Amino acid sequence: MNSQPVTLYPSRQFKDNARAALADTELRGSLRSAMDFLMAKRSSAFPDTDELDALRTLGEAIRQRCLSRLPELLEQLEERLTANGVTVHWAETPAQANAIIHGLVAARNGTLMVKGKSMVSEEIELNHHLEAHGIQALESDMGEYIVQMAGEKPTHIIMPAIHKTKAQIARLFHEKLPDTPYTEDVDALIRIGRNALREAYLQADVGLSGVNFAVAETGTLCLVENEGNGRMCTTVPDLHIAITGIEKVVEKLEDVVPLYSLLTRSAIGQPITTYFNMISGPRRPGEKDGPREVHLVLLDNGRSQAYADQQLRKTLQCIRCGACMNHCPVYSRIGGHAYGTTYPGPIGEIISPHLLGLENTRDLPTASSLCGACGEVCPVRIPIPEMLMRLREESQRPAGEAVDHPLRGQGAAASTTEALAWRAWRRVYASPGTYRLFGWSATRLRALTPPTQAGWTQNHVPMTPAPKTLHELVREREARRKES
Amino acid sequence: MSRPSDVYLFGTCLVDLFMPDAGMDAITLLETLGIRVHFPQAQSCCGQPAYTSGHPREARDVARSQLDLFPGDWPIVVPSGSCGGMLKHHWPTLFAGEPEQERVVAIAARVVEFSDFLLNHLDWQPVDTGPATRVAVHTSCSARREMNVHTTSWALVDRLANVTRVVHDHESECCGFGGTFSIKHPDIAGAMVTDKARALEDSGAIEFVTADAGCLMNINGKLALDKATPLRGKHLASFLLERTGGKS
Amino acid sequence: MSARESILAKLRAAPKTALAHPDIAAHYQRFPFPDDPVGKLRHWARMMRSVKTEILWTDATHWPEALAEWADHRRPASLLLSDTPHGHQAAAALATRPTVPALRYFDSELDGWKEQLFHDVEAAFTRVRCGIAATGTLVLWPDAQEPRTMSLVPPIHIALFDTTTLHGDFHSAMHQENWAAGMPTNAVLVSGPSKTADIQLTLAYGAHGPRDLVVLAMLPDGISPAMLEEEGA
Numbered sequence A: 001m002n003s004q005p006v007t008l009y010p011s012r013q014f015k016d017n018a019r020a021a022l023a024d025t026e027l028r029g030s031l032r033s034a035m036d037f038l039m040a041k042r043s044s045a046f047p048d049t050d051e052l053d054a055l056r057t058l059g060e061a062i063r064q065r066c067l068s069r070l071p072e073l074l075e076q077l078e079e080r081l082t083a084n085g086v087t088v089h090w091a092e093t094p095a096q097a098n099a100i101i102h103g104l105v106a107a108r109n110g111t112l113m114v115k116g117k118s119m120v121s122e123e124i125e126l127n128h129h130l131e132a133h134g135i136q137a138l139e140s141d142m143g144e145y146i147v148q149m150a151g152e153k154p155t156h157i158i159m160p161a162i163h164k165t166k167a168q169i170a171r172l173f174h175e176k177l178p179d180t181p182y183t184e185d186v187d188a189l190i191r192i193g194r195n196a197l198r199e200a201y202l203q204a205d206v207g208l209s210g211v212n213f214a215v216a217e218t219g220t221l222c223l224v225e226n227e228g229n230g231r232m233c234t235t236v237p238d239l240h241i242a243i244t245g246i247e248k249v250v251e252k253l254e255d256v257v258p259l260y261s262l263l264t265r266s267a268i269g270q271p272i273t274t275y276f277n278m279i280s281g282p283r284r285p286g287e288k289d290g291p292r293e294v295h296l297v298l299l300d301n302g303r304s305q306a307y308a309d310q311q312l313r314k315t316l317q318c319i320r321c322g323a324c325m326n327h328c329p330v331y332s333r334i335g336g337h338a339y340g341t342t343y344p345g346p347i348g349e350i351i352s353p354h355l356l357g358l359e360n361t362r363d364l365p366t367a368s369s370l371c372g373a374c375g376e377v378c379p380v381r382i383p384i385p386e387m388l389m390r391l392r393e394e395s396q397r398p399a400g401e402a403v404d405h406p407l408r409g410q411g412a413a414a415s416t417t418e419a420l421a422w423r424a425w426r427r428v429y430a431s432p433g434t435y436r437l438f439g440w441s442a443t444r445l446r447a448l449t450p451p452t453q454a455g456w457t458q459n460h461v462p463m464t465p466a467p468k469t470l471h472e473l474v475r476e477r478e479a480r481r482k483e484s
Numbered sequence B: 001m002s003r004p005s006d007v008y009l010f011g012t013c014l015v016d017l018f019m020p021d022a023g024m025d026a027i028t029l030l031e032t033l034g035i036r037v038h039f040p041q042a043q044s045c046c047g048q049p050a051y052t053s054g055h056p057r058e059a060r061d062v063a064r065s066q067l068d069l070f071p072g073d074w075p076i077v078v079p080s081g082s083c084g085g086m087l088k089h090h091w092p093t094l095f096a097g098e099p100e101q102e103r104v105v106a107i108a109a110r111v112v113e114f115s116d117f118l119l120n121h122l123d124w125q126p127v128d129t130g131p132a133t134r135v136a137v138h139t140s141c142s143a144r145r146e147m148n149v150h151t152t153s154w155a156l157v158d159r160l161a162n163v164t165r166v167v168h169d170h171e172s173e174c175c176g177f178g179g180t181f182s183i184k185h186p187d188i189a190g191a192m193v194t195d196k197a198r199a200l201e202d203s204g205a206i207e208f209v210t211a212d213a214g215c216l217m218n219i220n221g222k223l224a225l226d227k228a229t230p231l232r233g234k235h236l237a238s239f240l241l242e243r244t245g246g247k248s
Numbered sequence C: 001m002s003a004r005e006s007i008l009a010k011l012r013a014a015p016k017t018a019l020a021h022p023d024i025a026a027h028y029q030r031f032p033f034p035d036d037p038v039g040k041l042r043h044w045a046r047m048m049r050s051v052k053t054e055i056l057w058t059d060a061t062h063w064p065e066a067l068a069e070w071a072d073h074r075r076p077a078s079l080l081l082s083d084t085p086h087g088h089q090a091a092a093a094l095a096t097r098p099t100v101p102a103l104r105y106f107d108s109e110l111d112g113w114k115e116q117l118f119h120d121v122e123a124a125f126t127r128v129r130c131g132i133a134a135t136g137t138l139v140l141w142p143d144a145q146e147p148r149t150m151s152l153v154p155p156i157h158i159a160l161f162d163t164t165t166l167h168g169d170f171h172s173a174m175h176q177e178n179w180a181a182g183m184p185t186n187a188v189l190v191s192g193p194s195k196t197a198d199i200q201l202t203l204a205y206g207a208h209g210p211r212d213l214v215v216l217a218m219l220p221d222g223i224s225p226a227m228l229e230e231e232g233a
């Protein structure tokens, strides 16, 4: 398969993207049933609410403890991995990460990379970068393979092709893969992918993977998967490169036990995945398979900005289970592409501003009714609505205002009109006299209520004040009582 | 919980301006149950609209103007889950590190959502005098997830002998109001309220109730625009008062 | 400044919080997996079967026969063995049968015969380090004798499992065996043959790794297959 143009959905056009997605009834229908299915699966995976509560509390405590020691743990991880024979690289930006990875592949004149699922590699647009240098990067996770073939990006961090029907996939395989008859039989479709990809594992010079947990204590990279493609990518080619965000480090090996359980149960309602792959080094002398070289790339890309602020640091607790998107009424209506970011849904709304700057993600923090369904299910108890409100505040904060930890793109959503409106609102609502006058005039002038009210009357009849305010009704009744 | 003799009613700005009858009904109902209701005339708003829009300073100034209104140590009853959530859970955060912090925490502790108050503080056993009907209940997300009172409205409705409570599809899902969300993202909010309205219509309910003014305005505003069915929602206070014969 | 120093400097400049490490063992003591050998095995088998694993109950003396019977029935064209006592025992038992699969030992570095492994080997037979009851899991610690690809590349994986090594949950397996003291190059938890639900959430087995997982589960004296297959099991 040759390099495909990637369809980009920049998050700056979020509202337009969302409108287009909402109009796509096929997408709406399949998303809704998929999310309903995943929600039901999750809840059946946690039959005991006491256990769920305790496990979430434990997961939160582990992640917070690990983050509290992040710099030390990263150093310990590096030291242990190095002792195990793994080379550790650090990248502040996507460009640096791409250059490191390209350098490693180029050093052995590699031309084919097989990739296990890695959202961080999406974040840095690795495929694009490698292909520009003549290196083919082939996605091997079935969902990723499908979206890559379609020239798209994943719409969900766990289920990359959740937006596609089997008929669409059947058509895609038939059109793009030589000698492939049209079939909607899922087993047959998977067999087609399996056969194509097994040849790729065999030929590939390098395998790339993400990391779910990087254990500082033992220098172990843990990968969670069902398909076995992650094991293939990290076992068969001679060079294995893993890439992960700096926040993924955990302190102790036993930390992974509750986190892994929370991850699989929250994500897809499975008690466990088929494979939990723990890699602690390259092939040792005497061993007969496994990569001869293993590298880990640690990527910052804005994470240290979130880390600098104690409230926003909680964003980094995330274990990328996707439960917040499965339960989100916004995500389940617009899907992942509309966000225009690597990470969609609630987690995307709170992490993307750090990766891309508020100026590029202006509409994301407000794209939530703050219903709290995300925070209610988050396995590590990230208070997502609280993070959203904070990001709203920072995007409304005038760009010039000095603060302790300015966020990139501070003030991106600030508008003089809105600021003035809130100031006017404050003048009215913070002063009883003015408020009384306002209520009186609004009710008396109710006939003059404008028939179109920005945003509101698109979906509703106009908001019309009552003939009298509650304040007035209460006063009148008190007066009546005094009389009688 | 002991039965208080007096309560404050914090009416909320939406009820004040757009559905004052719901506020009056809440007062009447509480008075019928022998509670003296104090309605501070200087009240305006909890500050939530500005707070959730990223303007905490304006929100704090408005909230600050409300702090002197509840001098007695009676419960502060709020006929709206989301405003209750603001007072109870967000005020302490909003005033963290401010000189008023301690007072705010004490006030927050006295805040009770209306349905919670009737059920858990008064253990009210309503005597249903109305005709048989079917009712759906929409619980606001704040009531459900911040105040943890999503079962109280159900329980109250279930205590009415002639009322059958019907469950609607995706009942726990947000109606799409979200304050300024419905204005900033009308396409998405519109899809959400459309689904909510359809689910309520398809439930077979004759009317629906909610204890949240924002949700009520949102869903009723949508139903009125569509004019597809006569289904409309009522505030829980009005519904309960009506069922127990207190509405003249 | 290098990227490393720059990242670490930013992280170190951030506000510090002192938080204790939570007591993970306490959580698993509070929600333990019941320590009843028969109950554990039943649960383990139920979980493994729910993800399409075939379990053949046997014991420490009869497993070669059970393997040979399975091969008679399933007729794999080829079988990859490890150069170990149990590998040799398996070969000996298979040799007595009318049809013997083509046997191959994993006795040299993979680099020379990768292609054959992918194209010509239908099944592989390995041992298991231990099991986990709660989730229906086998733990593999591949080593020089039984390399990683044995349980990954051939379409059928047959695993020899001493059921007395069955732990209640993942935490007790890790804890009791003190994994933190030294991890192998690769350790892997396996719960069923490879699978995917990436196409319209429809479950399909045999994604990239094995399509079939067969476990020769050796029972100790005192536990019979009948006890495990009783009603409600």
Ligand code: SF4
Binding pocket: A317, A318, A319, A320, A321, A322, A323, A324, A325, A346, A347, A374, A377, A378, A379, A380, A381, A382
């Ligand atoms: S924010 Fe929470 S729910 Fe969302 S992906 Fe991360 S861990 Fe999962």
